[in-house]
Amino acid sequence: MSTTIVTADSTATQDWVRRGKAIQFPLLIVAIIVTTAYLFSLAAPDQSSVRFAPNNAGSPGGRALAQVLGSRGVDVQYEDVFTKALRAAGPADTLLIANDPGLTLERATQLIESGANIVAANPRSELVAAISEATGANLTQTGSPLDDSPVAAECSLPAAVAAGTITSNGAGFTAPEGEAATALCFPAAIGHHLVQVTGLNGQTFTLIDSTDQWTNAKITTEGNAALAIHLLGVAGDLVWYIPEIEPIPDLDSGAVSPPSLVMMIGALALAAVVAAMLSFGRRLGPVVSEDLPVVVKASESTLGRARLYRSAGARGRAAAALRAGSAARISRRLGLPTSATPEAFTSAAARATGRSELQLHTLFYGPPPADDGELTALALQVQKLESEISV
Template sequence: MSTTTDAPRTSDSVNPPAAPARRRSTVWIAIAAVLLLVGGIGAALAAAGEWSQRDELDPESAGPDGTRALVEVLRDHGVEVRVVRDRRAAADALATGPATLVIPDTPALSDDGLLTVTRAAADLVMIDPRSRALDLLSSGAEPAGVAPPGVVQPGCDLPDAVRSGGIEPGAVYLTADDDAVACYPSGDGHGLLVGEVDGRRIVAVDGTVLFTNERLADDGNAALAVNLIGRHPLVVWYQPGPGDTDLTDTDPTLGDLTPPWVSPVIVLLLVAGVAAGVWRGRRFGPLVAERLPVIVRASETTEGRARLYAQSRDALHAADQLRLGALERIGRLLGLGPAASAPEISDAAAGRTGIDRGEARRILIDDIPANDADLVSLSLRLRHLEDAVHAAVRPERNPR
C-alpha cells in the first residue's frame, strides 16, 4: 500500500478540471482570434471597395457610378485630364491655358464661390446641372423633368451631337435663349443644351446616365462625352472634396446648446457602466473554506454551500465534495488508515463488495458531471456504493 500525506483528498486524482479548462480557454481564444481576423479582412475589403468606388461621377472611381473610364478614354485621345478637389487647385490648373472645366453639382459652394471657380474656364461642361447652376451659369435654362426610356436622335445641327448619333438621355432641360443649341428632344425639353455666355461655351447634360462607367459604352454616349469635353488639350475635372466649401453654418449644434459639463458626465457614466459590467459579469472562482466566526448548525452550513454551488453552477466542485465525504466514510468502514489514497480506497471497496474495479473507480474518481442531472446521478451511485460497502462489512446491521 502506497503512502500519501493527505487523507483521501482527490485534488490530484478526482479533480482533473485543469486540462479541460485549459482546452476550453484555448478554444475560446481561437474563436476570438478567428472572428477578429475575419472582421479585419472584411473591414479592409469594405474600405478598399469604398475607396475604389468613391462618390457618383468621381473621375477616379472604378465603380458603376464613377467616371474613370471616361477619363481614360480622353487620355487615350491625347487630352490631358487633371482631377482637382478644391477651388484653389482648380483655379491654378485653369490659369495654365485654355481648358475645359467639367463640374458636377456643387451644393457646398455659395453662388459667388461657384461663379469664381468657373470664371477662368474656356469651356464649361455641367454634367449634373441643377436649378441653381443653370440659373447662374447659363442663359435662362431650367430643368424639365426626365426623358422616357428610348434612344433619341440629335435633332439638331450641332456637329458634336451629329457625329455622336443617338443616345438615351436622362434629365432634360428647357432654355429661353434663342441662340442656344438644344439637342435630343424629349417632350418639352432637350437632353443637351449648348450655349455661349461671355465668350465661352456652356454645356448642360445629364452625365449621371450617360458618362458613368456603367453606361459609357451604350449608344453614342462615349462619342458625345469626348466631343463635348475634349475640345481643348487640357480638361480640369473639378470634383469638390468634403472640406471644400465656402458656406458658413450659423445654426447651433447640439454640443453648443448643452452645458459644458454634460459631455464629461456622459463619458463618466459610460466608463462606470463598463466597469459595472466587468464587475458583475466576472466568473465565480473556486469556493474557499474559512473558519466561521460563530457556531452554525451543520445542516445550515451544508444547505448554504449547496446553494452557492448551485448558484455558481459548479457541478464538478460539488461532486468532489460528495466524493471526499464518501471516500472518508468508506475508508473508515474498510479499516484503512488516513493515509490511504483514493485509488486504494476504490480498489478495496470493489474487492469487498464484488463490484467491478473500473465501475468503482468511475464512481469515486473518474466520472465528471457536466450538469445538475449528472451530479444527481453521481450522488445516487455514491450512496449505493457506500451502502454496499456498509452491508458487506456489517451485514448484521441495517445500513444507516
C-alpha cells in the first residue's frame, strides 16, 4: 500500500500548471493576431495623399517622378519633418522643398546653410527672401497672372534647354538682369517661371513657381519630366521635403484609401479580447448538483433566522414573517384561498374562534412591535390563536 503526501508546494505547482493551461489558447490567439498585423504592415504599400508627395499615386502626387528618378539611380528620401530633412541634406545632395506653408525665415536660412543644392517649387516668400540675402540676387515674386499654356525656355541653362518647353501655372519671379550667376528661364507674363542663382561656393538655388507640372497628371506634358530629371537627378541623393499637412483627396482616381494601421491593430486587439472571453467562457461546464452533507432541521433554520432578525433589530420584518406564516396556516385550516382579503380572513377567523374582527385585524395587520417585549407578546398571541382553530 502506497501513501501519497500532498504538500502546500505541490498544490501551488498544480494551480500554476492549471492556470497555464487555461491561458494557452488566448495567448495563442493574441500571438496569431499580432503576427498577422505585423505582416499586414509590411505588405501594405506606403501610400500618401499629401499633394506632390513621392508616395502619392493620385493625380496631384509625385510618385511618377520619384520612380523615374529612382530608375536613374537617384536615392529619393522623403521627409515630412523639418529637423529630419535638415539632417538628411548634405553639401553633395539636392534638397527639394515644396508646399511648406509654415516655413519661417529662420528655418529657410538653416536649410540654405546645409550646403545642399536647393530646388524650391512654389516657395514661400520667406524662402525667397533668405536666398536673396544669402546670394545678393534680390529675387522677388511677381504675382504674374496664372497661365498653364506651354512656354519655351529662352535661356542657356542646361536643364531648361533639355526641357525645351514646359507648362507652369505659377506667378513667376524677377531678378536684376545682367547678373552672371543668375539664369532666368521660361518667361511669364511678368518675370520668369524659373530662376536659378549660383552662390559663391557653387551652391545652386533653383526657384520654380509651381509643382503642378511635376505631378503625376502633368509630368509627361511637354518637357516637364526632362526639366525635373535634370534639376533633381544630377547632384548626389535627393531629399524630398514636404511637411505633413492636411491631405488632398484624389477625386479623379475614385480610389478609396486603405484603413490606417492604428485602426487595423485596434480592430485586431478587440478581436483578441473577444476570443479570450470566449475561450474562458467555454470552460464553464454545466451546473453540477451535489447532495448536502447534512440535513438542516426546520427549527434550526427558523432559530437561525430569528437570531439574524434580532441582531439586526428587524422587529418589523420578524413580526411580518410571523403574521404571514400564521395567517397562511390558519387559512388552510379554514379552507380560505391564499388570495383572500384581510377582511375575509379576519371574518372567518372570528367565526371560528368567537373573537371580534377588530381584535384579529389588530393582531395580524396592526403596527409592528416597538420592542422585544411586544414582539414576544405577539408571538404568544398568534400561537394561542392557532391552537384555538382545530384542523
